[in-house]
Amino acid sequence: MMTRQQIARRICSGSGLIDAHTHLGADAALFYNGDFPYAISAEDHGVRMTQSGIAYAVCFPFLYTGYFQMAAFRRGQFRRDPRGVSAFPYAFENQRLCREIYEAFPEFAGRLLPSAFFDPARRPREQAAGIRELSTRYPLFGLKTATSYLHSQIGALLAEGACLLDLAAELDIPVTIHSAVLPGDPWANVFEILKVVKARPDVRFAIAHTCRFDRRALDTAAGLANCFVDVAAFHIHCALAQQNHAAVAAKSDRFPADYRHHAAAMQRIAEAYPATLLWGSDTPAHLWKSRFRNDQGQEVWMDLPCGPATEVEELRKLPPAIQRRIGHDNTVRFLFGEKGGDDEN
Ligand SMILES: [Zn+2]
Numbered sequence: 206m207m208t209r210q211q212i213a214r215r216i217c218s219g220s221g222l223i224d225a226h227t228h229l230g231a232d233a234a235l236f237y238n239g240d241f242p243y244a245i246s247a248e249d250h251g252v253r254m255t256q257s258g259i260a261y262a263v264c265f266p267f268l269y270t271g272y273f274q275m276a277a278f279r280r281g282q283f284r285r286d287p288r289g290v291s292a293f294p295y296a297f298e299n300q301r302l303c304r305e306i307y308e309a310f311p312e313f314a315g316r317l318l319p320s321a322f323f324d325p326a327r328r329p330r331e332q333a334a335g336i337r338e339l340s341t342r343y344p345l346f347g348l349k350t351a352t353s354y355l356h357s358q359i360g361a362l363l364a365e366g367a368c369l370l371d372l373a374a375e376l377d378i379p380v381t382i383h384s385a386v387l388p389g390d391p392w393a394n395v396f397e398i399l400k401v402v403k404a405r406p407d408v409r410f411a412i413a414h415t416c417r418f419d420r421r422a423l424d425t426a427a428g429l430a431n432c433f434v435d436v437a438a439f440h441i442h443c444a445l446a447q448q449n450h451a452a453v454a455a456k457s458d459r460f461p462a463d464y465r466h467h468a469a470a471m472q473r474i475a476e477a478y479p480a481t482l483l484w485g486s487d488t489p490a491h492l493w494k495s496r497f498r499n500d501q502g503q504e505v506w507m508d509l510p511c512g513p514a515t516e517v518e519e520l521r522k523l524p525p526a527i528q529r530r531i532g533h534d535n536t537v538r539f540l541f542g543e544k545g546g547d548d549e550n
Contacts, residue, residue, distance in 0.1 A: 206307060209344035212315045213541050220529060221260025222517075223536040226381065226413060226437035226485025229317065230302055232267035234279050239496055242489035243267075247310040247317055253488060254316065257517040262488070263540070264306070265349040265381070266298040266322045283356060285327075293331035294324040294355075303343040318540075320347035320381065325366035326357035333368045340376055346540060348373055351383035351413075352392040359393055362401045370401075370408050379409040379539050381435065386417040386454050389500060395422040402432045409539055411435045411483055415474065418446060419454035420461075427478040433539045434478065436471060436531070437487035440516060441509035443467050467515075468522035475527045483539055484532040486516035 216223070231244035250262060269275070271290035273283055290297040299321040306317045321336045323329070339345065348369065352359045359382065362370055373380050382401075385393040395416050402410045411433040416422035426432045445453045446464035453459065460477070462470035475482045493509040512518075520528060 206311075207315050207344065209346070212318070212344055215315065216261055217537050217541065219260070220533055222258060222520075222528075222532045223484075223540075224254075224259050224262040224486050224488065225411065225483040225536050225539065226435045227262045227264050227488040228267050228490060229264035229305065229319075230266045230298060232269045234269035234275055235267070235495075237275070238279060241492065241494040245489040247305050247313050250317055250488070251310070251313055253513065257514055259486075259517065261316055261318060263318045263320050263346055263381075263485070264302065265320050266295060266302050268322075268351055268354050270295045270298050270322070270324075272296070272324075272327070281356075283327075293328040293335060295322040295332065296335050298322060299336065299339055303339060303345075307343050314344075318346035319343065320349050320378075321345060323348055323350050323366075323369050324355050324357050325350060325352060325359060325361040325369060326355075329361070329366040329369050333372045336369075337372055337376070340378075345376065345378060347379045347381060349381040349383075353383060353385050353390050356392055358391065359397050359401060363404055370405050373409075374405075374407045377542060379411060379433075381411040381413055384412045384414055384416055384422075385452075386419050386422075386458075387451050395419055396425075399425050399429075399432075402426070402429055406431050409433070409542065411539055413437050413485075414442060414487075415439065417453045418442065418459045418462075418464075420458060422454075423460055423474070423478055423481075427481045432481065433483050433535065434481050435483040435485040436474070437485040438491050438493070438511075438516075439471055440467055440491060440511040440519065441493055443470060444509055467519040471519065472523050472527060475523065475531050479530060480535060482531045483536050484520055484528075488516070491516050 235243040272294045274286040277284045302319045323332050384395040409431050413435050415436045426434050443464040462473040464470050492511040495507045499505050
């Protein structure tokens, strides 16, 4: 098996397009809810990457972990399943991700870059020990969390969950954090995330989903040397901006761009924050179709469509120098630090 350093050197020495935000695996809770997407395999990724010219993809598991009782989880209650497959959050899912890439489909090793999911608040010490052990068996390229859907406070990373950031620093891998601006989502609030990023200059972070277009958050992120921002699922976020949906920043706080035009909006943001932005598609969550109950108890069918090649086709409309910066150069600094793949450790 190639080592992490060998893979890093190969990525850094070329100029191939890197997708900084994708998922790999399956999510039984989404499946039984009737939501989309709910799965993608390494083979599926390979087909899409070949078709779209993406050279490398950072892959996270999906959100649901067998640590939780699924029926309760689907009702928004978080109960450990004592007979579940994961003794701590994502134990099974992170291992399955590595096995899929390095054992079942080794032809994708070095192109699909696994990044382990974590929950900052539940059994963090066991999670850190599990991920450390996993990293001795397989090359790992990052950590990822999406606290909105776990109802864990992101601030736990400065308390009981600090051991997970200590691990990221020890392994020299970056941390991607799902962000929110929705008033009803205190768990992944983008300004709470920024407090964590500020407090841990020894760790590289990516705030996902363009900070939900919040200009104040983007400005703050760009001022922090250890902070990157990924543009994952940009297309459906443009649709949300056009709807003035509360999932993106209100117009008064929103980065000024014409969100009717995906590529033009992305170019403006990339020009404003040249060293900060990372390109990521969120494949297969570039689209989102979900049935849920809103705060008023009404059932809502949220349908945010996006074609399978839209994210990459829109990227290709940007000037080549910007494509190279957000699709490779910034991403290499995010993944491997300023030293890139030259580190012999
Ligand atoms: Zn995602």
